[in-house]
Amino acid sequence: xxxxxxxxxxxxxxxxxxxxxxxxxxxxxxxxxxxxxxxxxxxxxxxxxxxxxxxxxxxxxxxxxxxxxxxxxxxxxxxxxxxxxxxxxxxxxxxxxxxxxxxxxxxxxxxxxxxxxxxxxxxxxxxxxxxxxxxxxxxxxxxxxxxxxxxxxxxxxxxxxxxxxxxxxxxxxxxxxxxxxxxxxxxxxxxxxxxxxxxxxxxxxxxxxxxxxxxxxxxxxxxxxxxxxxxxxxxxxxxxxxxxxxxxxxxxxxxxxxxxxxxxxxxxxxxxxxxxxxxx
Numbered sequence: 001x002x003x004x005x006x007x008x009x010x011x012x013x014x015x016x017x018x019x020x021x022x023x024x025x026x027x028x029x030x031x032x033x034x035x036x037x038x039x040x041x042x043x044x045x046x047x048x049x050x051x052x053x054x055x056x057x058x059x060x061x062x063x064x065x066x067x068x069x070x071x072x073x074x075x076x077x078x079x080x081x082x083x084x085x086x087x088x089x090x091x092x093x094x095x096x097x098x099x100x101x102x103x104x105x106x107x108x109x110x111x112x113x114x115x116x117x118x119x120x121x122x123x124x125x126x127x128x129x130x131x132x133x134x135x136x137x138x139x140x141x142x143x144x145x146x147x148x149x150x151x152x153x154x155x156x157x158x159x160x161x162x163x164x165x166x167x168x169x170x171x172x173x174x175x176x177x178x179x180x181x182x183x184x185x186x187x188x189x190x191x192x193x194x195x196x197x198x199x200x201x202x203x204x205x206x207x208x209x210x211x212x213x214x215x216x217x218x219x220x221x222x223x224x225x226x227x228x229x230x231x232x233x234x235x236x237x238x239x240x241x242x243x244x245x246x247x248x249x250x251x252x253x254x255x256x257x258x259x260x261x262x263x264x265x266x267x268x269x270x271x272x273x274x275x276x277x278x279x280x
Contacts, residue, residue: 017062017069019043023085025054026078027115035078043071046088048276054081057277058121059088067096067131069103077144079112086275087121090153090254093130102131102167109136111144119148120265120275123207123254126154131167140176140214147268148172149261151209152186154196157253163206166192174214174244181244184210203235205250207257211238213268218245224267234260 021043024036032054039045042062048055062069077083093103111117119136126132140146150172155161166188174182188195197204213221219240225247229236233256238247247264251257265274 014066014068016066017042017060018071019060019062020072020074021045021058022074023056024076024078025056025081025083027080032077032081032083036076043073052082052272053116053118054083055275056083056085057088057275058085060091064092064094065103065105065132066094067100067103071103071105073105073107075108075117076110077112077115077117079141080114081112082116084118084120084275085109086118086277088277089280090123090125091121092125092127093132094127095129096131096167100131102133102169105132105134107134107136108139109146110139111141111146113141113143115141116145117147118269119146120278121150122278123151123153123258125156125254126152126163126166126168128155128161128163129165130163133169134171136172138172138174138214139178140174142177144176144214146174146212146214147265148212149209149265151207151254151257151261153254153257154192154202154206154208157206162193163196164191164193166190168192172210172212174212176214181214181242182212182246184212184246202250205235205252207234207251207254209249209257209261211245211247211249211261211264211268213245214243215245216243218243221245221268225264228263228267229260232260232263236260236264 019041022038026035154163234251
């Protein structure tokens with residue numbers, strides 16, 4: 001016979017969030033219009049009044065991500081349409097128990113012929129002992145245009161947080177006309193602090209970002225991008241090949257990093273301001 005007290009020592013089955021978001025944009029007589037929207041579970045989207053490009057603001061109503069959460073996004077920009085996908089706020093990934101499965105976040109973004117798409121979420125904040133498997137898969141047509149930013153913050157500097165242990169697998173793939181052009185993967189499992197301290201990682205910086213620009217004129221943006229960074233505080237470097245520009249940035253805190261990201265986006269977006277939610 002099992003006593004009620006014994007159950008206190010059994011692992012608890014905690015509630016987990018699930019969400020799926022589908023957003024499809026189409027060109028209608030020169031104007032980008034919403035063609036399909038499906039919101040399931042904790043994932044939602046809001047659509048500010050457009051000021052040129054269409055914009056979808058994604059939000060997670062669960063209030064942060066914990067181990068075991070399952071989020072899936074399927075985004076599409078049809079031929080000749082122009083759309084930006086951003087997020088209402090920085091997303092927080094909280095501490096996981098050792099026995100918990102990681103949170104999973106899978107995003108697919110399809111960009112058709114002549115279309116332009118921007119993937120501009122706000123920061124991903126990782127707490128100590130967070131567990132996350134995340135993928136961003138971008139499928140481009142031969143003549144499509146793409147700009148994306150992913151930012152990782154390893155603990156909040158103002159709160160004095162230090163990330164010692166992580167289970168992180170973060171992968172970005174870019175395909176054009178079915179051909180793989182970029183496979184960018186981060187894997188941190190176990191003691192993360194010594195790895196992050198290495199110069200080949202972040203050199204001890206707690207804030208890092210990757211900027212990816214896929215466009216016929218990507219190579220021509222390299223010089224103005226580097227010039228813009230001469231006046232910003234983060235360490236940054238960029239290179240180009242095969243109509244692809246990839247940049248890395250590191251900084252001691254998220255505010256410093258964001259300054260350099262905004263400067264880069266101003267160049268790559270040809271002066272268009274960042275989404276308004278970035279200033280909220």
